[in-house]
Amino acid sequence: MPELPEVEIIKNNLSDYLADKTFHSIEVFTNKLRYKIPHNFADSIKNQRVTNISRIAKYIIVGLENDYSLLIHLGMTGNFLINAQKMGHNDNKHVRLRFKMSDQSEIDYVDIRKFGFFKLINPQKAEIKKLKEKLGPDALSDEFDTKYLQESLKNRVTNIKSALLNQKIVGGIGNIYASEALFRAKIPPMMESRKVVKNKTKTGDLISSIKFILHDAIKVGGSTIRDHKNLKGESGYFQYKFNVYNRENMICNSQNCNAKIKKIVQTGRSTFYCEKCQKMRNR
Numbered sequence: 001m002p003e004l005p006e007v008e009i010i011k012n013n014l015s016d017y018l019a020d021k022t023f024h025s026i027e028v029f030t031n032k033l034r035y036k037i038p039h040n041f042a043d044s045i046k047n048q049r050v051t052n053i054s055r056i057a058k059y060i061i062v063g064l065e066n067d068y069s070l071l072i073h074l075g076m077t078g079n080f081l082i083n084a085q086k087m088g089h090n091d092n093k094h095v096r097l098r099f100k101m102s103d104q105s106e107i108d109y110v111d112i113r114k115f116g117f118f119k120l121i122n123p124q125k126a127e128i129k130k131l132k133e134k135l136g137p138d139a140l141s142d143e144f145d146t147k148y149l150q151e152s153l154k155n156r157v158t159n160i161k162s163a164l165l166n167q168k169i170v171g172g173i174g175n176i177y178a179s180e181a182l183f184r185a186k187i188p189p190m191m192e193s194r195k196v197v198k199n200k201t202k203t204g205d206l207i208s209s210i211k212f213i214l215h216d217a218i219k220v221g222g223s224t225i226r227d228h229k230n231l232k233g234e235s236g237y238f239q240y241k242f243n244v245y246n247r248e249n250m251i252c253n254s255q256n257c258n259a260k261i262k263k264i265v266q267t268g269r270s271t272f273y274c275e276k277c278q279k280m281r282n283r
C-alpha cells in the first residue's frame, strides 16, 4: 500500500506531466473503483487546465481552472503509468482510466485491486476543508512537532504503534513506516502512548525519526511512476531498505545487536521490532 513517501513521489512525478496542461480526453475503462466513477466524470474535467497539484496525507489533489478539484486516493495498489501505450507496453490489464493531455502525453491509472478512487470536488462544498478537519497534521508538516504529539497522546492508553496509524492524530503514516520509525527512535511498539509522550526527549526522537524516514524514503524513491516495467507486478512501488519491516527472524541491523526481529499483531496489523534495541528505560 502506498504510504506518504510513495504518494509524495507520485504527486511530484504527476506534477511534471499535469501542471499547466489541459485534459484533452479521458477514457474510463471501469467505473467500479472504491467509489463509482460518475457518468459525467470525463466531461467534467475535459478541456480543464490543471492549476496546481498538492498532497494532504495520502490524498493527491489536482486543482482545475474552474476551481473544482480532482481528489485522488491510490487505495492498495493504485499507481500511474506515463505513455505506456506509446512505449509498447499496452498489455496492462489493470489500466482503469486513461487521461490524454493537451501535449499528447497519456497518463494511465493502473490499479490491480481497485480500492483507489477519483472524486470531483465541488469548491462550494468545501470538501477539502472537511477532509483536513478529519485528518491530523501531515507527518512532514511543521505542525507535527513534540508539543503537538505530547498534547494529543497524553491521555491515550492505546499502544504507540496503533496511535501512529491513526490518521486523526497524524496524516500519512502507514504500517511500514510506523514500525521503522519506532525502531529508529528505540521505542517499544506496544508501549502505551501516554507513557511514551511523558518523556519529552523520546517524543522528540520519535518525531525526528518519523520525518527522517519519510524524507529518506522520498529521496531514494526517485521516479516510481516513470518505471513502467515495475508496474506490471503486484506493486509498482520502490522498496525502501527496511530495518525491521518484513524481517521477522532476521538478525537486527543495529551494530552490536544480534537479536532476531520479532513480529507481532497490533490492532490487526503486523508490527516488526527488535526486543533488544527497542526498550524504554525508566526516567
Ligand SMILES: [Zn+2]
Residues within 6 Å of the ligand: 252, 253, 254, 257, 258, 259, 274, 275, 276, 277, 278
Ligand atoms: Zn536490535
